[in-house]
Amino acid sequence: MDVNTLNIGGMDFNVVAVLVTVTIFAGVLGYFLARRKAHKESLLQPASPPKDYTVFLKGIQYILANDTDQAIEAFSKAVQINSETIETYVALGNLFRAKGEIDRAIRIRQSILLRERVDAETKLQALFDMAMDYKLGGLLQRAISTFEEVISRAPKRLDAYEELESLCEATHDWQRAYELQQEMRKLSNTNNQHIMAHLRTEQAKIEIEKGNLDSAQAHLKKALSLDSHCVHASLQLGELYWLKNKKKKALAIWKKLVHKNTKWAHLVLVRLQEKDGAADEETRVLDFLEHIEEENLDAVAQMSLARCFMQRNRKEQGLASLKRSLEMEPDLAEARQLLGEILLEDGDEAEAVSEYRELLSHLGPARKRYRCQQCGxxxxxxxxxxxxxxxxxxxxxxxxxx
Ligand SMILES: [Zn+2]
Incomplete structure (x- = not known):
């Protein structure tokens, strides 16, 4: 049984199918109750069983038997028999979407939108559903424009803002995503400044790619004013100053970042690994590395620090960092490999072999470096x-x- 199935009374049911069934059933029930009431009110009309009743029941049976194709056919017939059952339309659309038949789902929503005797709220929901169909069908720009229409009709509909915002992120429209977060903040009264800081940082990265360094700087300053702890923005602001040849400023920002939160030191050091510059700047970088050495670095940061020292011909300091790294985490394969390489370079083959042997004894399943605290x-x-x-x-x- 997979995660999408439910076991009821010893039988497996598809969760989507069950949900759709419940929706349809509620709609059908409402419809027949309304009809029964109409029957009672009209004494002239003879009481006869509704023709579409059996078709609906058949559809529900097919869904419970996981036969979506037959269910769709049965419901389609029912809708033709009585075109006033709007809930059936909605459920049919959802059934098509669940089956991945996005075109047919969209046609159903369009038919709801075009009907005259449908209230504004139902039409709004059909528009929302249509945007979801587009999204699931991978038509992101259409999904975006449809959600834009939903929020223009219903400016307080938070779920539409949330969907639209995530689509803007997916399409890298960081400016619009930022504006939407502003609206969402007003609507839900929650603190999302840390998210807004990331969005500004993403926008800055695009500006850097385009060569618009001043505009990028403005975005990053704004990001840090929204969230002064934003590691993403601090890293990027350092990078920007480096590009602007303001290396002293870049190093000052990174130094502050490492001091405030040592667990992110490796991200700064990895950046420095890739950089080299003129001799006077190198002195500044070495000062920085020696200062960082005093912080309470973890094994990965120590290893990056070792690489930075090695690159700048500070072998002794590099080896010291590398050994500290391995003391902290003996199975850090990358560090042990680096140590082996250094020993080989020095012609110390016996030591290198012993390091590699050690490396083999510590090889286990690869451990990922980061973990989500929320979902694992x-x-x-x-x-x-x-x-x-x-x-x-x-x-x-x-x-x-x-
Ligand atoms: Zn997560």
């Missing part, structure tokens, strides 16, 4: 928004044995 997703790459639970800032460096 594990990753080797830092992700500011978790792709599992879609929360921001929940992915954190894993602690040793954590």
């Amino acid at each position: 997703l594990e990753t080797d790459k830092i992700l500011w928004k978790c792709p599992g639970c879609h929360d921001w800032d929940t992915v954190q460096p894993r602690k040793r044995n954590g």
